[in-house]
Amino acid sequence: MKIKAVGDRGVLLELGETIDETVNRQVMELNRSIIAASIEGITETVPAFCSVLVCYDPLITDYELLSSRLEELSKSVTSGKKSGGRLVKIPVCYGGESGPDLSFVAEHAGRKEREVIQIHSSRDYRIYMLGFLPGFPYLGGLDKRIHTPRLTTPRTKIPAGSVGIGGEQTGIYPMESPGGWQLIGRTPLKLFDVKRAERPLYEAGDTIRFIPITLEEYHKIRQEQEKR
Amino acid sequence: MGLEIKLPGAFTSIQDKGRRGYLSQGFIESGACDKYSMAVANLFAGNLSEPELAVLEFTLKGGEITFTSDEVIALAGADMKPLKNGVPIPMNRPVVMRGGDCLRLGMASKGLRAYLAVYGGVTVLPVLGSRSTDLKSCLGGLNGRTLKTGDLLQSGKSGEEIKRFAAAVSEMDFKSLAGENEPWFINPSNPFRYSAEKRYVLLRTVPGPQAEAFTEEGRNTFVRNPYQLTADCDRMACRLNGPPIEIGKGADIISDAVMEGSVQITSSGLPIVMLADHQTTGGYAKIATVITTDIPALAQLRPGEWVTFQYVTAMEAVKIARKENKKLLELKKIIETATGKW
Numbered sequence: 001m002k003i004k005a006v007g008d009r010g011v012l013l014e015l016g017e018t019i020d021e022t023v024n025r026q027v028m029e030l031n032r033s034i035i036a037a038s039i040e041g042i043t044e045t046v047p048a049f050c051s052v053l054v055c056y057d058p059l060i061t062d063y064e065l066l067s068s069r070l071e072e073l074s075k076s077v078t079s080g081k082k083s084g085g086r087l088v089k090i091p092v093c094y095g096g097e098s099g100p101d102l103s104f105v106a107e108h109a110g111r112k113e114r115e116v117i118q119i120h121s122s123r124d125y126r127i128y129m130l131g132f133l134p135g136f137p138y139l140g141g142l143d144k145r146i147h148t149p150r151l152t153t154p155r156t157k158i159p160a161g162s163v164g165i166g167g168e169q170t171g172i173y174p175m176e177s178p179g180g181w182q183l184i185g186r187t188p189l190k191l192f193d194v195k196r197a198e199r200p201l202y203e204a205g206d207t208i209r210f211i212p213i214t215l216e217e218y219h220k221i222r223q224e225q226e227k228r
Numbered sequence: 229m230g231l232e233i234k235l236p237g238a239f240t241s242i243q244d245k246g247r248r249g250y251l252s253q254g255f256i257e258s259g260a261c262d263k264y265s266m267a268v269a270n271l272f273a274g275n276l277s278e279p280e281l282a283v284l285e286f287t288l289k290g291g292e293i294t295f296t297s298d299e300v301i302a303l304a305g306a307d308m309k310p311l312k313n314g315v316p317i318p319m320n321r322p323v324v325m326r327g328g329d330c331l332r333l334g335m336a337s338k339g340l341r342a343y344l345a346v347y348g349g350v351t352v353l354p355v356l357g358s359r360s361t362d363l364k365s366c367l368g369g370l371n372g373r374t375l376k377t378g379d380l381l382q383s384g385k386s387g388e389e390i391k392r393f394a395a396a397v398s399e400m401d402f403k404s405l406a407g408e409n410e411p412w413f414i415n416p417s418n419p420f421r422y423s424a425e426k427r428y429v430l431l432r433t434v435p436g437p438q439a440e441a442f443t444e445e446g447r448n449t450f451v452r453n454p455y456q457l458t459a460d461c462d463r464m465a466c467r468l469n470g471p472p473i474e475i476g477k478g479a480d481i482i483s484d485a486v487m488e489g490s491v492q493i494t495s496s497g498l499p500i501v502m503l504a505d506h507q508t509t510g511g512y513a514k515i516a517t518v519i520t521t522d523i524p525a526l527a528q529l530r531p532g533e534w535v536t537f538q539y540v541t542a543m544e545a546v547k548i549a550r551k552e553n554k555k556l557l558e559l560k561k562i563i564e565t566a567t568g569k570w
Contacts (some may be wrong), residue, residue: 004437007489007517008545012437019482046251046485048509053485055251058520058549063542131483131509134254134365138483175365194367197356200253 001074003067008058009043011066013074016050019140023050024128025080028205032084033073041066047204048129049138085205087124090172090187092163092210093218094120098186105148105165105182119143120184121210125170129204135174135191139208142170154180161187163210172208185210188221190228230296230382231346233375237291237333242350242369242381243504245280247358251508257488258360258368259504260285261463261527262341264552265305269345271560272302272322274393274567279556281349281384282359284375286342288530290333291375293344295325299383300347300393306339306528322347322567324394339528347393348385363463364505396567428454428536429525431501433491433516434545438481441513442493446474450491450515451537455499459531463505466526468535472497473515483511489518491537501526519545521552 002014013030016023031047034054041061046053056066094117095102106113125139132138148165155178158164162173164181173179174191191201202208213221233240243266246259260266260283267279275281290308303310303319310317311332317323325331333342352359352370361369370379383390439447455470473493486492490502492512501518503526518526519540526535540548 005434005517005542006437006487006514007434008519008521008542008549010485010487010517012484014437014484017482044249044251046508048484049482051484053251053487055487058546059553062546129483129509130252130254132254132507134250136254192365194355197250197253197255204252 001071003071005063006053008063009055011054011056011063011070012051013054013070014051015077019049019128021126021140022080024126024140024205025083026077027052028084029080029082030074030077031205033076034070037069037073039066039069048131083205083207085127085207086202087207087209088202089209089211090163090189091213091217091221092121092185092187093213093215094163094185096215098215098218099163099184101148101151101164101182102184105146105184108148109146111145116146116184117212119146120165120170121212124207124209127202127204127206127208133173133175133177133192135200137171137202137204137208139170142168144168148182150180151182154178158183159186160192161189163187185212186218188213188218188225190225230299230380231350232294232296233291233377233379233381234294234330235292236375236377236379237286238289239287240291240375241285241361241363241373242282242352242375243285243360244282244349244358246360246504247356247362247368250356251485254508255356256362256364256505256508258358258362258463260341260343260360261504262305262343262524264521264524264556265341265343265528266345267556268320268559269302269304269343270349271556271563272304272320273345274300274302274322274347274397274563275345275349276560276564278349279560281345282352283346283350284344286333286344288340289335290342292333293331295327295329295331296380297327297387298390298394299325300390300397301325301331302345303333304343304345306336306342308333308336308342322393322397322400322563324397340530341527346383347390348383351382351384362505393567399568400566428534429529430538431522431526431535432519432538432540432545432548433489434519434542435516435539436514437484437517438513439515441476441481442515443474443476446476446497447515449473450499451539454534454536456534457529457531461529461531463503465503465506466501466529468499468501470498473499475513480511481513483509486510486514487517489520489523490514491516491518503527519548521545521548 166181246257366372455468460467
């Protein structure tokens with residue numbers, strides 16, 4: 001593990017230099033143990049693909065004190081075999097108005113639309129980190145057969161809940177935003193909800209499974225979500 | 229009751245110390261760009277135990293505010309030539325505004341961002357523990373947006389409390405206590421190192437976390453040459469222009485967390501320094517991080533102005549941060565003594 005200073009308020013712990021599930025599991029394990037240790041002066045932690053940023057208050061602790069404490073903690077990190085995260089199921093209505101680019105993705109892959117849906121929803125995706133937008137998950141493991149280049153001209157408005165493919169990645173837009181990904185479906189779940197930030201639907205280290213649903217089911221879940 | 233925005237100014241939002249604790253979920257921090265001036269304004273406005281209460285942040289051009297009840301205010305940061313009912317009032321001092329009084333701010337004559345604090349703070353509903361406006365996700369502040377004409381704001385103190393503090397303010401005596409020759413006290417948010425007389429503003433940085441992604445020559449270029457602020461500067465970041473920094477191996481890193489002050493180097497070798505509204509993660513290598521103490525200086529610079537960078541260690545930066553905090557505590561003591569107990 002490499003320990004690096006980020007100004008006078010941060011310590012970056014680097015566990016590797018690749019996008020790798022084992023490394024990312026170690027990142028999440030280390031992150032959990034740092035939070036559990038509730039070390040004085042730590043204000044928050046930000047796990048990423050292969051690193052954890054530990055933010056601190058320089059009036060309470062300092063770089064040297066914290067680095068040695070974090071080094072100590074890192075020794076207990078295991079080989080990263082166990083996942084530790086939750087499995088979160090995300091219902092998705094594929095195609096049609098919910099996923100206007102599904103036909104393009106299918107054409108690009110030389111497959112039928114339902115095959116693309118089947119390929120996209122048949123595997124679980126690890127959340128390597130959250131960023132870019134509140135609740136935007138960086139997911140790993142999109143099947144090569146449906147890799148699709150981004151739109152040449154990004155859309156100025158993508159509806160909240162849109163599920164898309166951008167190159168070798170897939171992801172969900174938790175809130176309305178501009179973006180250049182190919183949109184293949186939409187979830188009726190409210191992913192961006194300030195009221196739920198204390199208990200988010202998913203966190204880095206969790207695994208997402210997309211469950212195909214019909215338009216009727218989409219509207220039904222949507223209505224239930226509105227009531228909450 | 230409170231403040232009515234008659235003219236909002238060029239770009240005015242409610243900010244406090246920022247939304248902390250939600251970076252891992254992708255929520256940006258927001259908060260005042262110049263937190264030192266925010267604290268100074270709050271201290272002078274009587275928020276002695278809460279220098280991080282919500283304030284108004286004006287950028288480049290201030291606005292016009294009518295007070296619908298008595299309030300005590302203070303301004304710090306950029307000098308926008310404040311007028312009370314047409315008469316100039318000082319910055320960095322508590323000022324009593326009576327119901328019906330009008331505060332008018334003009335163009336900043338020096339610096340970029342002015343902070344208006346009110347005794348009791350601006351009391352919009354906190355979102356995720358902060359009143360800061362997150363303009364990207366449209367949350368916090370007043371409906372997640374910049375202020376506009378007709379907006380009504382309230383302070384967090386009762387009429388009785390305001391009356392007591394206002395009485396103390398009118399009897400205060402700063403001059404005899406402070407010694408006016410101390411530059412940081414005359415203009416606490418513009419210590420001499422930020423002053424416009426010097427051509428270059430010095431920004432101290434801690435090398436890393438990806439300093440090794442650059443050649444030794446690149447790392448030297450960064451601290452041996454001045455860089456100029458481009459027009460592309462906002463609450464998110466300042467893009468700089470100057471001699472390109474030579475990149476070694478791996479300038480495109482696997483995305484990791486970004487902090488306020490992070491100096492990212494783009495593929496063309498030019499630095500971008502992150503400010504309060506920076507994204508939470510990024511994939512550019514970061515050559516260094518501007519220390520917390522010097523971020524306010526950068527936040528007060530305008531496009532066309534110049535900075536130079538210097539390396540310090542993380543431990544030196546921590547020491548500097550503590551020294552800076554002592555200055556605020558000293559100022560707090562001076563204000564306490566000047567206004568007495570109220």
